[in-house]
Amino acid sequence: MSFTIAVAGKGGTGKSTLSALILRDLLKKDLKPVLAVDADADANLADMLGLKDIQTLGGIRQEVQDTKGEIPASMDKSTYVEMRLEDVLVEQKGYDLVVMGRTEGQGCYCYVNNLLRKYLSQLNENYPYIVIDNEAGLEHLSRHTTDNLDALIIVSDPSVKGILTAIKVKELAAELKLRVKDVRLVISRLPGDVPQALIDKAKEGGLEIFATIPYDEEILDFDLNERSILEIDDKSKAACAVSELMGKIVNQTSNVES
Template sequence: MTQIIALAGKGGTGKTTTAALLLKYLTAHKMTPALAVDADANANLNELLHLDVRTTLGTIRKELKGDIPPGMSRDQYMEMKIHQSLIEEEGFDLMVMGQPDGPGCYCAANQYLAMSMDRLADNYQYIIVDNEAGMEHLSRLNLRKIDYLLIVSDPSARGILTARRIAELTGPLQLDIRQQYLIVNRAPDPIPSALQEKIDAAVVEANMQLAGIIPASEELVSQELSGESYLQLAEDSKVIQQAFAIFDRIFKSKKP
């Protein structure tokens, strides 16, 4: 069955960086095919993967509100356009959500999108959803059952507090979360004892597991500034080894 991995956290914590590193992990371990969904209106996962975006689902939504080609149902047209929007790479595809319809909009276009996503999901072993700061896209995509919720925080008291609140909100949002993990990104090495205390308290209070801590990395900064894909980072590099160790803890029972 398809496994859904969603990333959440406040803005600027490194969710997209974590999503790119996770995609490298899945492809390196042949845990494919995978679908990466960039659900942030300010889409930039494609930049970390060095891929060009041709069409977003936001554009498709707008097209659905107009005339449909003769001989096609709106459902068929939506499914065709979604397949055309996929950026196909070796081992994974990328889908970019783009701009939403607006707050609270559950129009017919979003309903067709959710139905198409249900059918599309069967083609993948894993789906990674890189969210914006909120969790609204999960309901729009009809992804209320999440196998792994990865809550990403920066190394700040406010970031850890926000991560805890996100974990606590999954119940009221009626999201069915199988496992939820905290990942602290861009942390100092070693971790200050005061920060470690806040991390330890948050995972206990919000019923999370601590997946691990990714230290600040000049290598990631250099890779992004050069415009090179994170997928090209050497597997023996320090940051990749650190990230892979975290993902090993999360998926230890899933690796072939």
């Protein structure tokens, strides 16, 4: 069974950066193959990994919607879409990537989420680790894209708004009775010490700050030069912090299971 990690939080908090750094850490520790899932319609994780012009679940769905007369007569559209799912698996060194993407038209997004859930259930046994970069906000929780997790990492920037969103994510996950073994709050892009106001606000919502990721100029440089975050130096402050974070996440969750 895969060890599944999902990353959630407010937009602009560094979710995709953290997801990419988690993937990098797993590869560095030779915990592969890893399945990376870009469940954000904007495909930010794919960008962080330096991957361009890739096939998406939404793209396949849209192609089928636009297709006339090319689907075999013995097959309905839903069956044809499921047959095409393997086309979205982007194979890379040590990991594979699935991107949800977006489609046009009413009701398409829920359908693509259903496709993603079904495809992940098929792939679950093939990878020791799965890393899911969720879309910003809360809606993905209600679609149950984020379910049956070993760890839900809720990311906040050093702001009260970010903490409040993190609290809402935690509360909604509980309300929806999502199967999550471990919920952890991580403060990203931190320029210094954690302000006491953020610690207090998190505690008010039943959260404790589990780890922090320091602001790292090297991350910004990689973004500006459109380089894959997987290539970042081992001495990167953010990469070192994520390596420490992952050690705690995996060890503590394993202890809970035992």
